[in-house]
Amino acid sequence: MNMLQQLSRLFLLVSFALGVPVVASAYDAYNITIQLGSNEQELNFTWFTRSEPTGYEELMVYDVSDLSESYAATCTEVDVEEGESLGGPPGTDTTDDTTDDSIDEDDSTVYSCRVTSVSVEESSTYYYILGDGDSYTESVDFQTEDSQDYNFIFVGDPQIGSHDTEEDAEGWSETVTKALTTFPETSFILSAGDQVNTASSDSEYDGFFAATELSSTPFAPALGNHDTNDLYSYHFSVPNESQDYGVTDGGGDYWFTYGDTLFMVINTNSDSNSEHETFVEEAIEANPDVQWKIVVFHHSIFSSASHVDDVNDIRTVMYPIIDDNDIDMVLSGHDHFYARTYQLSGGEIVEGGASYTSTDRRSGEEVTKHVDLVGDVIDIDNKKIIGQTVVVDPEGTVYITANSASGSKYYDFTDIDGYTNYYFAMYEQLETPTYLNVKISGYTVTVSSYRTDTGELLDSYSIVKSREGRHAYE
Numbered sequence: 001m002n003m004l005q006q007l008s009r010l011f012l013l014v015s016f017a018l019g020v021p022v023v024a025s026a027y028d029a030y031n032i033t034i035q036l037g038s039n040e041q042e043l044n045f046t047w048f049t050r051s052e053p054t055g056y057e058e059l060m061v062y063d064v065s066d067l068s069e070s071y072a073a074t075c076t077e078v079d080v081e082e083g084e085s086l087g088g089p090p091g092t093d094t095t096d097d098t099t100d101d102s103i104d105e106d107d108s109t110v111y112s113c114r115v116t117s118v119s120v121e122e123s124s125t126y127y128y129i130l131g132d133g134d135s136y137t138e139s140v141d142f143q144t145e146d147s148q149d150y151n152f153i154f155v156g157d158p159q160i161g162s163h164d165t166e167e168d169a170e171g172w173s174e175t176v177t178k179a180l181t182t183f184p185e186t187s188f189i190l191s192a193g194d195q196v197n198t199a200s201s202d203s204e205y206d207g208f209f210a211a212t213e214l215s216s217t218p219f220a221p222a223l224g225n226h227d228t229n230d231l232y233s234y235h236f237s238v239p240n241e242s243q244d245y246g247v248t249d250g251g252g253d254y255w256f257t258y259g260d261t262l263f264m265v266i267n268t269n270s271d272s273n274s275e276h277e278t279f280v281e282e283a284i285e286a287n288p289d290v291q292w293k294i295v296v297f298h299h300s301i302f303s304s305a306s307h308v309d310d311v312n313d314i315r316t317v318m319y320p321i322i323d324d325n326d327i328d329m330v331l332s333g334h335d336h337f338y339a340r341t342y343q344l345s346g347g348e349i350v351e352g353g354a355s356y357t358s359t360d361r362r363s364g365e366e367v368t369k370h371v372d373l374v375g376d377v378i379d380i381d382n383k384k385i386i387g388q389t390v391v392v393d394p395e396g397t398v399y400i401t402a403n404s405a406s407g408s409k410y411y412d413f414t415d416i417d418g419y420t421n422y423y424f425a426m427y428e429q430l431e432t433p434t435y436l437n438v439k440i441s442g443y444t445v446t447v448s449s450y451r452t453d454t455g456e457l458l459d460s461y462s463i464v465k466s467r468e469g470r471h472a473y474e
Contacts, residue, residue: 026135026137027049027051027130027131027132027134027135027136027137028049028050028051028135029047029048029049029113029130029137030047030048030049030206030209031046031047031048031205031206031209031235032045032046032047032130032140032209032214032215033045033046033047033209033214033215033219033235033236034142034214034215034216034217034218034219035218035219035220035236035237035238035239036188036218036219036220036239036256036258037116037117037118037239037256038117038239038240038256038257039256039257039258040122040144040147040187040257040258040259041119041120041121041122042117042118042119042120042239043118043120043218044114044115044116044117044118044237044238044239045059045073045114045115045116045118045128045130045237046112046113046114046234046235046236046237047112047113047114047130048078048110048111048112048113048234048235049075049110049111049113049132050108050110050111051111051132052111053075053111053113053132054132054133054134055133056131056132056133056134057072057073057074057075057113057130057131057132057133058070058071058072058073058115058130058131058132058133059071059073059115059118059128059129059130060128060129060130060131060136061118061120061126061127061128062126062127062128062139063121063124063125063126063127064125069118069119071115071118072115073113073114073115073130074113074114074115075111075112075113075114076111076112076113076234077109077110077111078109078110078111078112078231078234079109080108080109080110080202110202112234112235113130114237116237116239120144121144122144122145122146122147123144123145123146124143124144125141125142125143126141126142126143126144127139127140127141127142128140128142140215140216141216142216142217142218143185144187145185145186145187147187147258147259148259148260148441148442149440149441149442150185150187150258150259150439150440150441151183151185151186151187151437151438151439151440152186152187152188152189152190152258152437152438152440153176153179153180153183153186153188153189153190153435153436153437153438154189154190154191154192154331154400154402154435154436154437154438154447155175155176155179155189155190155191155192155402155405155435155436156191156192156332156333156334156336156401156402156403156404156405156434157192157193157194157224157333157334157336157402157403157404157405157406157408157409158172158191158194158195158196158208158404158405158406158408159194159195159196159197159224159226159404159406159408159409160172160195160196160197160204160205160207160208160406160408161196161197161198161201161203161204161207161408162197162408162409163407163408163409164408165203165204165207166207167407167408168197168207168406168407168408169206169207169208169210169211169406170210171405171406171407171408171433171452172207172208172210172211172405172406172408172433173210173211173212174433174452175405175406175433175434175435175452176189176211176213176214176405177211177213178452178455179435179437179450179452180213180217182437182450182455183437186217186437187218187258188217188218188219188220188258189214189217189218189219189220190219190220190222190263190296190331190438191219191220191221191222191333192222192224192296192298192331192332192333192334192402193221193222193223193224193225193226193227193297193298193333193334194224194225194226194227194298194333194334195208195221195224195226195227195232196208196226196227197226197408198226199226199227199228199229199231199232199249199250200229200231201231202231205231205235219236220238220256220263220265221236221238221265222265222266222267222296222297222298222333223248223250223251223267223269223298224269224298224333224334225269225298225299225334227250228248228249228250228269229249229250230249230250231250232249232250232251233250233251236251238251238254238256238265239254239255239256240254240255240256240283241253241254242254242279244275245272245275245276245278245279246266246267246268246269246270246272246275246276246279247267247270248267248269248270250267250269251267252267252270253265253266253267253275253276253279255279255283255286255287257287257290259440260289260290260291260292260440261290261291261292261293261294261440262283262284262287262290262292262293262294263294263295263296264279264280264283264293264294264295264296265295265296265297266279266280266295266296266297266318267297267298268297268298268299268314268318269298271313271314271317273317273318273320273321276317276318276321277321277324280295280321280325281325284325291443291465292328292329292440292445293325293326293327293328294327294328294329294330294331295322295327295329295330295331296330296331296332297318297330297332298332298333298334299311299314299332299334300332300333300334300335300339300399300401301314301315301318301319301330301332301399302315302339302341302344302399302401302423303332303334303335303337303339303401304335304337304339304413304414304415304424304427305335305336305337305411305412305413305414305429306335306336306411306412306414308335308414311334315347319344319346319347322397323345323346323396323397327397328397328398328445328463329397329398329399329400329445329447329463330397330398330399330400331400331402331436331438332399332400332401332402333401333402334401335401335411336403336404336409336410336411337401337403337410337411337412337413337427337429338401338402338403338426338427338428338429338430338434338449338458338459339399339400339401339424339426339427340398340399340400340401340424340425340426340427340447340459340461341398341399341400341423341424341425342398342423342424342425343391343394343395343396343397343398344396344397344398344399344423345395345396345397348423349422349423350394350395350396389425389460389461389462390461390462390464391461391462391463391464392464392465392466393464393465393466394463398461398463400436400447400461402434402435402436402449403428403429403430403433403434404433404434405433405434405435405452406433407431407432407433410429410431411429412429413427413429425461426459426461428458428459430451430458432451432452432453433451433452433453434449434450434451434452434458435449435450435452436448436449436450437450443464443465443466444462444463444464444465445462445463446460446461446462447460447461447462448460448461
């Protein structure tokens with residue numbers, strides 16, 4: 001680093017120390033995102049730049065109590081040129097899922113830069129800048145939260161470019177903004193996958209990153225069938241990613257913890273049940289004291305829209321793994337349709353496994369019933385709903401499918417007699433963007449679904465662990 005670079009860097013350090021806002025000469029960084037690290041005390045950062053690396057690319061992080069920490073970045077050349085949609089198996093629909101089989105990009109060279117394992121403390125405010133020794137970005141602030149009482153936002157299939165890239169990006173950005181405005185202390189955003197429609201399209205990723213809050217709110221993606229390309233791995237740096245299990249183009253299975261919760265994000269583009277099973281077992285073995293176990297993967301195995309019949313192989317592979325490892329909740333997407341099941345085990349509703357306290361929509365009175373009493377389904381404005389429910393010490397697993405967070409595409413309910421609807425506690429297709437807020441507070445997890453446009457609560461479900469139902473290590 002030459003003398004001018006050293007002086008520039010010293011100026012930034014002094015500005016940080018004095019609390020002076022940093023306005024630097026513009027370092028060309030874009031598509032900036034913060035991602036979760038291995039736990040609540042680690043973060044990863046990725047960004048793209050058109051500037052040829054100088055060898056001094058870095059991330060500088062500052063909090064109000066200390067001078068900045070500097071982390072050296074690793075930058076890799078990425079060729080952005082004409083590409084094809086690379087939707088991956090299984091469950092890939094190459095006929096109507098992709099509006100255009102090829103794309104035209106300006107042939108150019110860009111660079112993907114990343115910094116991993118950045119140390120942070122809970123409930124703290126930080127600022128960061130990116131630079132290359134010659135120029136730097138303006139500072140960006142972000143807030144970490146309390147990992148014992150927190151919420152995260154779960155979103156389904158932004159799939160930018162499925163309808164119209166610009167309109168899809170606007171819908172996606174609106175959902176992210178409204179979700180974070182409604183829940184300003186959100187710890188992170190979790191995605192069910194299909195960030196883009198065409199896996200090799202960097203212009204669609206530009207639309208995805210139009211949600212600028214991704215540069216200040218940690219993000220954790222699942223790998224969707226429309227994401228299966230190395231471009232995905234250039235944009236995201238996920239923790240504890242397996243090089244052996246669930247690996248396809250774009251990446252493999254990975255896990256992270258946040259507080260007392262273990263999140264296992266499985267790449268269901270790989271149909272290797274033995275690999276997924278080993279991954280889940282090893283992740284749980286590495287984190288034996290967690291209170292909650294949540295699995296995330298793209299292809300919903302208990303939904304009922306257009307993809308209901310093309311995930312049979314994945315369903316056969318995955319639900320025994322879920323059952324055998326006592327997973328509390330599975331979060332998915334792919335079907336562009338909202339659905340929540342009863343507690344399921346062995347692919348069937350758990351009989352007598354738990355009692356539900358529900359509000360009867362006719363009388364307004366609270367009633368208690370068992371899961372083997374499916375009950376009458378009430379049709380209200382195209383919503384099929386039993387009621388808002390709370391379940392205590394349940395057996396089995398609840399499966400929740402998120403609808404589109406951008407509005408780029410929706411699928412209609414598909415009725416296969418005797419098969420597709422008996423396990424639903426609630427489902428809806430309102431053809432408007434939605435998101436889920438997941439609140440984890442001690443021994444209670446509550447999942448709530450909201451419309452983006454009106455903020456209306458669509459569905460809510462809580463799992464409570466009583467003293468008898470808590471983890472044996474507690």
